Amino acid sequence: MQTFYRDSWVEVRLDAIEYNINQLKQHIGKDKKIYAVVKADAYGHGDTQVAKAALDAGAAALAVSLLDEAIRLRECGFTCPILVMGWVRPQDASIAAEMDISLTFFQEDWIKEVKNLDLANPLKLHMKWDTGMGRLGIRSVEEMQVLLKEVQEDERLILEGIFTHFATADDSDAAYYQEQQKRLGEMLTEFKALWQDQVNVHTSNSAASLRYPGNEEDFVRFGISMYGLYPSPVVKGERQIELQPAFSLHSRIVHVKKLKEGECVSYGATYCATEDTWIATVPLGYADGWIRRLQGIDVLVDGKRRPIVGRICMDQFMIELDKEYDVGEQVTLIGRQGDEEITADEVAAYLDTINYEIPCMISERVPRVYKSNQHIVDIENSLSTNSRKMM
The missing domain is CATH 2.40.37.10 (Lyase, Ornithine Decarboxylase; Chain A, domain 1)
Structure with a gap:
C-alpha cells in the first residue's frame, strides 16, 4: 500500500458509496439498473476505487464523460459496460470499438465519418436527445430518422441506448421538467415506431431518480448522490432517501x-x-x-x-x-x-x-485515503511513481 509524506489528505468512505447505491436500489425498484457516474475522477473521489465499490454494491455499468476516462478504466481491468456521455472525435471511434466502450452520438456528419472507418469490432452507440438541456443531442424526429437510417445501414453499428438529461429535475418548480418529459414521450413514441430492436433507455439523473422514481426507463444515472450529496437544497429538504457523504x-x-x-x-x-x-x-x-x-x-x-x-x-x-x-x-x-x-x-x-464543485476542486496533489468500515483499504498518492493501482 502506498504512503504519503504530507499532513493533508482526503478520506473517501467506500462503504458510504455502497450504502448510497443500496439506498437508491431500494427506492427505484429491482427492475431498473444503475449507471454509476465516475467521470472527473469520480467527482474527485477516485475513479477506480469508486467504480469497484459501486459495482460491488450492484451498479450494472459505468458512465464517464471522456474517452480517455473510459480507456483508463478498461486498462485498470474493468470489464463491465462503460458509456462515454460526451462527444468523442469520430476518428477515435475505432479505439472505442476495439475496447468495447459505448459512445454517444447525435450528429449526421459524425456517424457518416465513423462509417468510413475500418472498424474491426462492432461499435456500441447511445443516441443523445436534447429535450431541453440545450447542450448536446438531437432536437427533432427528423434528425432521429436520419441517424437511425445511417445506423441501420451498417451492421457494425449497434444502437445500444437512447438518453436525455433533465435541466431542472432538482428544482421546486416542476414545469420545465414536465415539458422535457413531454418532449421525451413524444420522441419515444416516434422512436418505437421506427425501431423494433430493444435498446436501453436512461433519462434520470440523481435528482430525477430520487424525486421521480416512476419514470419508464431501463437505467438511471447515479452521479452526485452516489457520493452522498443531494443535487440541490430542494432535494435535500425532501430527503427521499438518506445519503452518507463519502x-x-x-x-x-x-x-x-x-x-x-x-x-x-x-x-x-x-x-x-x-x-x-x-x-x-x-x-x-x-x-x-x-x-x-x-x-x-x-x-x-x-x-x-x-x-x-x-x-x-x-x-x-x-x-x-x-x-x-x-x-x-x-x-x-x-x-x-x-x-x-x-x-x-x-x-x-x-x-x-x-x-458538485467542492470535491472536484480538491487537486490530485492531496492524497486519497480509502476506508471501508473505518479500515484503510487503499491509499492513492498522485506524486508517487506507483500512484495508480491496477486491479
Whole structure:
C-alpha cells in the first residue's frame, strides 16, 4: 500500500458509496439498473476505487464523460459496460470499438465519418436527445430518422441506448421538467415506431431518480448522490432517501505562534490581531484546491469551529485558535469532529456555487485515503511513481 509524506489528505468512505447505491436500489425498484457516474475522477473521489465499490454494491455499468476516462478504466481491468456521455472525435471511434466502450452520438456528419472507418469490432452507440438541456443531442424526429437510417445501414453499428438529461429535475418548480418529459414521450413514441430492436433507455439523473422514481426507463444515472450529496437544497429538504457523504478533507497543524495586538498574517496583511491571539499554520493551499476565496470560512479543531485568517497561500493557510495547540493537532476542513460538522454544502454556499464543485476542486496533489468500515483499504498518492493501482 502506498504512503504519503504530507499532513493533508482526503478520506473517501467506500462503504458510504455502497450504502448510497443500496439506498437508491431500494427506492427505484429491482427492475431498473444503475449507471454509476465516475467521470472527473469520480467527482474527485477516485475513479477506480469508486467504480469497484459501486459495482460491488450492484451498479450494472459505468458512465464517464471522456474517452480517455473510459480507456483508463478498461486498462485498470474493468470489464463491465462503460458509456462515454460526451462527444468523442469520430476518428477515435475505432479505439472505442476495439475496447468495447459505448459512445454517444447525435450528429449526421459524425456517424457518416465513423462509417468510413475500418472498424474491426462492432461499435456500441447511445443516441443523445436534447429535450431541453440545450447542450448536446438531437432536437427533432427528423434528425432521429436520419441517424437511425445511417445506423441501420451498417451492421457494425449497434444502437445500444437512447438518453436525455433533465435541466431542472432538482428544482421546486416542476414545469420545465414536465415539458422535457413531454418532449421525451413524444420522441419515444416516434422512436418505437421506427425501431423494433430493444435498446436501453436512461433519462434520470440523481435528482430525477430520487424525486421521480416512476419514470419508464431501463437505467438511471447515479452521479452526485452516489457520493452522498443531494443535487440541490430542494432535494435535500425532501430527503427521499438518506445519503452518507463519502468525502472528507483533513490536515494537521504544523506551526503555532502567539501574535501580539496589531501584528498581521499573510499576504496583503488583510488580518491583524486586535488582541494577543494564537495562530496556527496548516499545510494546504490553493494549489491543493482550497482557493483564496475561502479566506474567513471555518475549519474544525478539537471539535470547535475556528476561522481561516489572512489570505490563503499556495501551500498553506492560517487559522485563529481559541488556545495553544500542539503541532500535529488534526484540522478538518470538510467532515465531522465530535458534534460539529462542515459539509460540502456549507463550503459551496460560502463560494456561491454547488456542492458538485467542492470535491472536484480538491487537486490530485492531496492524497486519497480509502476506508471501508473505518479500515484503510487503499491509499492513492498522485506524486508517487506507483500512484495508480491496477486491479
